[in-house]
Amino acid sequence: MIIADQHLVKKMNQKLILNEIIKNAPISKAKISAITGLNKSTISSQVSSLIKGNIIFEIGRGTSSGGRRPIMLMFNKNAGYAIGVDIGxxxxxxxxxxxxGYISYSCYQDLEETSFAGMREALFTMIKTAMAHIPDSYYSLIGIGIxxxxxxxxxxxxxxxxxxxxNAINLQRIVQDEFNVPVFIENEANAGAYGEKNFGHAKNYENLIYVSVNIGIGIGIIINNQLYRGTxxxxxxxxxxxxxxxxxxCNCGNRGCWEMYASERSVTTSLTETKKMTHFSCEKITELVNQNDIETLNALENFGFFLGIGLTNILNTFDPEIIILRNDLIESHPIILKSIQNTITSRTYREQxxxxxxxxxxxGKDSTALGASSIVIKNFLDNFSITD
Ligand SMILES: [Zn+2]
Incomplete structure (x- = not known):
């Protein structure tokens, strides 16, 4: 005879109830019972535990379908806070x-130093500053996602x-040793895809590709609602x-890589040659576009063309429902997205x-950091358990 582990059953019921409150709050115990099929005494005892654990709370009374109006339960989104980091x-x-996933504080810093030691110093200082902004809360900092x-x-x-x-950096251990909270490390494009899936444009899509274009290009792949990571x-x-x-x-050992032609660096390199200037910021490029500078407009058109070449390959490979592009220049200059679309339509079947x-x-610029913090939040809630 198999004897069910009572502790495990209680834990699973508690998780089920908490998930329903997170998804459907404000919600009554009767409604939770109707959705989950759990009996009212199980729900009452688990709700008491969850209230004791400060992860939910009661508000007033909802509308009644006859009889006494029920007390409604809310998820306490301020029970703890997550730090999300995007290291570019x-x-x-x-x-x-x-x-x-509501942002209560953020800070951004350009890095002069790309060595790991130089980056680490700036990272630790910024995390400490963010920690100083955590409001009074029951669980305070629940983890750091990077x-x-x-x-x-x-x-x-x-x-x-x-x-x-x-090379071979154990960033998780380094950050965990310093801050003593759970730490999760993820590729920036995977984290960005996760951010858009949880809080952005991709909430209602099952198959999506997130393309992050910066100094390099990374993509995050979500298939059937799951991040595809490979072996x-x-x-x-x-x-x-x-x-x-x-x-x-290329630095990776390959030749003629897509990001050598279609990254932000390729735009600034081509403008450095044609405009004989050494430093190009996004603001400077916007200023030149506003002056109808032909060379700058050509550089952006080319940027879109090369992005379109790679995106055509991605479209042919994955047949996704949506492709989300993340880049300051693309977000500021519609000419680039137009050029991307022209390139793709001239190289694919129309139906495709x-x-x-x-x-x-x-x-925008918070997609990776928000994705990283949502990994922390998911882990915290998935493992949340209050015992009597
Ligand atoms: Zn390469």
Whole structure:
């Protein structure tokens, strides 16, 4: 005879009830019972535990379907806070979010120093500043999620970053030792895809591709609502897909990689040559576009063309419902998205390109950091358990 583990059953019931409150709050115990099929005494005792654990609370009384109006239950989104970090090749973005992903504090810093030691100092300072902004709450900081621009394996090890050359870095342990909370490391594009899926444009899509264009290009793949990581966790490195087999050598070892033609760096390199200027910011490019500067408009048109070449390959490979593009220049200059669309429609069957939406990121520069914080929140709630 199999004897059910009473403790495990209680834990599973509690998780089921908490999930319903998170999804459907404000909600009554009777409604939870109707949805889950659990009896009222089980629900009452678990709700008491969850209230004691400060993860839910009661509000007034809802509408009645006859008889006494019920007390409604709410999810306490302020029970704890997560820190989400986006470490780019040349910047760090840190956000502090509640348990529903609302940002209560954020800070952004350009990085002069791309060595790991230089980055770590800035990272620790920024995390400490974010921690100082955590409001009074029962669980305070529940964890730190970090998106990095490179190869991250299933054990949260940063195996290699092609643009900053970090090798075999145990970033999870380094951050955990300093802050003593759970730490999760994810590839920046995977985290961005996760952010858009949870809080952005992709909430209602099951199959999506998130394309992050910065110094390099990374993509996050979600298939049937699940992040696709590949065997070792290295999927989505399509910035290193060759679009010219005899092209110049890339940092990754391949030749003619897509990101050598279609990254932000390719735009600034081409403008540096044509405009004889050394430093181009997004603001400077906007100023030149506003002056109808032909060379700048050509550079942006070319940027869109090369993005379109790689995106055509992605469309042919995955047939996704939606492709979400994340890049400051694309978000500021519609000419680039137009050029992308022109390139794709001239190279694909109409039915194929028409069935996929191309949109710019809803979360903008916070997509990776929010995705990283949502990994922390999911882990906290998945493992949440209050015992009597
Ligand atoms: Zn490459």
């Amino acid at each position: 090749v040349n910047y760090i973005n840190v956000i502090l979010s509640d348990l529903e 998106g990095v621009p490179g190869f991250v394996d299933y054990d949260h090890q940063v195996v290699f970053t092609p643009n900053t050359k970090w 070792k966790g290295f999927s989505g490195e399509m910035g290193h897909m060759s679009i010219d087999f005899s092209g110049p050598r 390109s028409d069935s996929c939406k191309f949109v710019i990121s809803k979360l």
